Amino acid sequence: SDPSISPTLGAAELTALRDRARSDYAELVERGLSLDLTRGKPSPDQLDLAAGMLTLPAGGHRAADGTDTRNYGGLHGLTELREIFSGLLQVPTAQLIAGGNSSLTLMHDSVVHAMLSPLPGAGRRWADEERIAFLCPVPGYDRHFALCERFGIELIPVPMTAEGPDMDVVERLVAEDAQIKGIWCVPKYSNPDGVCYSDETVRRLAGMRTAAPDFRVFWDNAYAVHHLTDTPVEIADLLALCAESGNPDRPFIYGSTSKITFAGAGVSFFGSSPANVSWLLGHLAKSTIGPDKINHLRHVEFLRDEAGVLEHMRRHRELLRPKFDAVETILAKELGGTGLASWSTPQGGYFVSLDVLEGCAREVVRRAAEAGIALTPAGATHPYGDDPRDSTIRIAPSYPGLEELEAAITGLTVCVRLVATEKLLEGAA
Ligand code: PMP
Numbered sequence: 001s002d003p004s005i006s007p008t009l010g011a012a013e014l015t016a017l018r019d020r021a022r023s024d025y026a027e028l029v030e031r032g033l034s035l036d037l038t039r040g041k042p043s044p045d046q047l048d049l050a051a052g053m054l055t056l057p058a059g060g061h062r063a064a065d066g067t068d069t070r071n072y073g074g075l076h077g078l079t080e081l082r083e084i085f086s087g088l089l090q091v092p093t094a095q096l097i098a099g100g101n102s103s104l105t106l107m108h109d110s111v112v113h114a115m116l117s118p119l120p121g122a123g124r125r126w127a128d129e130e131r132i133a134f135l136c137p138v139p140g141y142d143r144h145f146a147l148c149e150r151f152g153i154e155l156i157p158v159p160m161t162a163e164g165p166d167m168d169v170v171e172r173l174v175a176e177d178a179q180i181k182g183i184w185c186v187p188k189y190s191n192p193d194g195v196c197y198s199d200e201t202v203r204r205l206a207g208m209r210t211a212a213p214d215f216r217v218f219w220d221n222a223y224a225v226h227h228l229t230d231t232p233v234e235i236a237d238l239l240a241l242c243a244e245s246g247n248p249d250r251p252f253i254y255g256s257t258s259k260i261t262f263a264g265a266g267v268s269f270f271g272s273s274p275a276n277v278s279w280l281l282g283h284l285a286k287s288t289i290g291p292d293k294i295n296h297l298r299h300v301e302f303l304r305d306e307a308g309v310l311e312h313m314r315r316h317r318e319l320l321r322p323k324f325d326a327v328e329t330i331l332a333k334e335l336g337g338t339g340l341a342s343w344s345t346p347q348g349g350y351f352v353s354l355d356v357l358e359g360c361a362r363e364v365v366r367r368a369a370e371a372g373i374a375l376t377p378a379g380a381t382h383p384y385g386d387d388p389r390d391s392t393i394r395i396a397p398s399y400p401g402l403e404e405l406e407a408a409i410t411g412l413t414v415c416v417r418l419v420a421t422e423k424l425l426e427g428a429a
Pocket residue numbers: 040101102103104105141186191220222255256257258263268
């Protein structure tokens with residue numbers, strides 16, 4: 001998105017646009033809509049794609065190596081499931097853990113264990129540090145920020161570029177501040193702006209000098225296979241590049257099947273260096289005797305292999321693509337050429353990021369709510385809920401049906417036109 005949007009309209013045009021927006025808004029409120037664009041949830045028809053899983057495993061309860069999946073044990077997770085996801089997540093099978101139903105839990109537990117026990121390479125545990133900080137590329141994912149806030153970890157925003165976080169800023173900060181222990185990255189089809197990290201960005205993250213010996217890249221590859229086009233984006237292999245650069249323990253890699261199979265009953269993954277994997281398994285062993293291996297086996301039977309995952313994702317795309325196209329079409333038709341907003345056109349993932357004029361996002365969200373259209377709170381894409389420009393709005397098009405979505409996005413554009421024109425005319429008055 002373009003941070004320097006400047007309105008291209010003269011005063012007369014602007015006044016006409018505002019007057020039209022006012023009557024459109026009155027009409028919108030009159031309609032009494034009740035629509036929800038807040039969270040990136042799969043729609044019911046997407047979940048139906050995995051309905052066949054509910055009667056699996058059908059081939060017995062034994063894993064390939066004879067393990068009885070109904071019993072305790074197997075902390076690492078089923079090997080055949082880890083094999084399916086090894087290539088997709090760019091982690092060798094031996095260094096990949098398959099866990100429970102949520103990768104966010106694994107991220108949370110990684111932070112908690114780093115607080116309570118020194119990481120490989122650390123002088124001491126994070127809880128004994130006076131101050132801990134994480135870099136947060138913005139706009140970013142609110143749950144990453146909330147997790148850090150809960151443990152008193154300071155959040156330092158870093159601007160995003162079209163190639164990922166601004167690496168000049170990242171390199172400078174991590175080189176000078178040993179209290180910066182991590183950075184949050186959603187490297188492919190980022191939440192919310194759809195950015196994919198360039199090879200150069202990944203190479204610099206892997207090779208940069210950090211003042212902290214226990215610095216970690218929290219690589220949340222939540223949308224690794226969630227393509228919306230015929231040309232799937234490939235990102236560089238962080239784990240391999242870190243090892244090549246002499247920083248093998250730097251990456252913590254996460255993924256899950258939440259938006260592949262079932263969002264509440266999928267499988268999560270953690271991948272890293274052998275030292276980090278042993279470190280995490282050692283701590284996880286204190287909280288569980290093993291994951292739900294029946295669910296692992298169910299996923300293996302349903303997805304079969306890497307090609308099976310990609311084929312299943314093609315079905316998701318058939319359902320999602322028309323929704324993302326509708327968002328693009330409506331935004332372009334209603335706001336294109338006005339200079340009142342700019343937006344992302346993601347090639348995958350679950351979100352569109354809409355940038356409105358500075359100082360307008362909160363008011364747009366408030367007006368939309370008054371018209372029955374629920375949006376993610378403005379500011380949620382920034383640490384502490386504070387978007388200093390008050391301009392980013394996250395749109396989550398996946399859950400509503402197409403007609404509802406079209407009504408919601410059209411309504412949203414009315415709010416954008418209303419708030420932006422009122423603001424501009426107020427400034428001119
Ligand atoms: N990471 C990102 C970037 C996400 O967008 C989401 C879901 N919205 C998650 C993690 C949650 O993943 P899980 O369901 O595996 O906990």
